[in-house]
Amino acid sequence: MPTSRPGGEIRRQMLASMILVRAFENRLSKLVADKEDVLGMQILATGQEAASVASVQALTPEDVIVSNHRSHGHLLARNADIKTIMAEIMGKATGVNKGKSGTLHLIVPEVNALMTSTVVGAGPSMAAGAAFAQQYRDERAITAVFFGDGAAAEGNVHEAMNLAGVWKLPLLFICENNCWAGAQALKEHCAVGNIAVRASSYGMPGKLVDGNDADEVHSAVSELAEHCRSGKGPALLEAYTYRMRGHGEHDHQHYVDKEELELWAAKDPIRIYRARLVQEGLLTEEDVRGMERDASARVEEAVRFAAESPFPAPEAAVEDVWVQSPWAGR
Numbered sequence: 001m002p003t004s005r006p007g008g009e010i011r012r013q014m015l016a017s018m019i020l021v022r023a024f025e026n027r028l029s030k031l032v033a034d035k036e037d038v039l040g041m042q043i044l045a046t047g048q049e050a051a052s053v054a055s056v057q058a059l060t061p062e063d064v065i066v067s068n069h070r071s072h073g074h075l076l077a078r079n080a081d082i083k084t085i086m087a088e089i090m091g092k093a094t095g096v097n098k099g100k101s102g103t104l105h106l107i108v109p110e111v112n113a114l115m116t117s118t119v120v121g122a123g124p125s126m127a128a129g130a131a132f133a134q135q136y137r138d139e140r141a142i143t144a145v146f147f148g149d150g151a152a153a154e155g156n157v158h159e160a161m162n163l164a165g166v167w168k169l170p171l172l173f174i175c176e177n178n179c180w181a182g183a184q185a186l187k188e189h190c191a192v193g194n195i196a197v198r199a200s201s202y203g204m205p206g207k208l209v210d211g212n213d214a215d216e217v218h219s220a221v222s223e224l225a226e227h228c229r230s231g232k233g234p235a236l237l238e239a240y241t242y243r244m245r246g247h248g249e250h251d252h253q254h255y256v257d258k259e260e261l262e263l264w265a266a267k268d269p270i271r272i273y274r275a276r277l278v279q280e281g282l283l284t285e286e287d288v289r290g291m292e293r294d295a296s297a298r299v300e301e302a303v304r305f306a307a308e309s310p311f312p313a314p315e316a317a318v319e320d321v322w323v324q325s326p327w328a329g330r
């Protein structure tokens with residue numbers, strides 16, 4: 001249980017946001033199953049909603065976020081436009097990246113989401129650059145970068161952590177340890193039991209939390225973000241959670257122990273949080289059903305918008321891919 005809990009309104013928002021993310025991803029899963037047109041591989045973060053939503057809610061809108069291939073929760077919690085995200089995933093011209101990125105590289109600059117990328121481990125080095133810029137400009141904002149336990153084994157990530165430690169960058173590393181990297185279990189690629197213990201090697205505080213507990217995640221991110229914001233340098237949070245579906249929608253988890261899955265299903269972050277807020281009298285069951293109806297209506301409207309939107313014109317393929325150098329012709 002966290003020492004200081006977020007306020008009631010924030011907690012209600014977190015639940016509503018988690019419900020929206022789950023509804024969005026369930027619908028995406030159905031689009032894949034129905035063989036509807038979606039661009040590329042669909043990678044969902046079912047089970048990780050508390051980790052992603054509570055982290056984002058604990059940041060300020062001015063803070064920069066950098067995400068990876070499981071980005072829907074981060075972006076929707078940031079209030080990125082659900083319709084243009086769905087349109088992007090369906091490869092439409094109205095998409096947030098004009099139908100050229102698909103789900104794996106969604107970028108929403110309007111909500112300070114600098115990058116999402118499926119290049120495993122690329123985020124932290126990019127985030128170090130963003131945090132350096134914030135430090136250089138003496139800004140209040142920080143950068144938070146989300147990555148998986150698999151990414152934590154990449155050389156890039158260690159370089160980014162080391163540099164952030166040396167330069168005292170305002171950079172919060174958030175590892176959503178979902179126990180899997182593709183079909184590889186944590187113990188097959190990580191010599192220590194948890195990622196957070198590595199923090200001290202880079203001169204920063206590290207904290208391990210129950211990633212299925214939204215209150216705990218929110219409190220930890222608030223505390224570590226404050227550390228980064230106050231000029232003390234980077235921090236590392238490990239939100240220990242679980243990937244309830246396959247790596248992507250093509251993967252049927254044949255390698256996963258059924259008992260392990262059942263164990264984690266009992267720790268569903270949305271069910272736990274819903275029960276807690278109702279039990280504490282912050283919400284009624286009817287309020288929660290209202291949140292579910294609202295989420296479902298928003299998702300359906302997004303699908304309709306995306307389905308009715310045009311595909312990009314062929315010539316759009318060469319637009320926005322080339323930036324004229326300011327030094328050209330000098």
Ligand SMILES: Cc1ncc(C[n+]2csc(CCOP(=O)(O)OP(=O)(O)O)c2C)c(N)n1
Nearest residue numbers: 070118119120148149150151178180181182
């Ligand atoms: C540089 C690089 N290496 C390998 C891959 C293939 N790949 C895609 S996702 C993934 C697993 C990543 O695991 P993790 O970082 O734990 O994130 P998770 O998928 O569990 O959220 C791998 C190996 C890739 N996309 N990029």
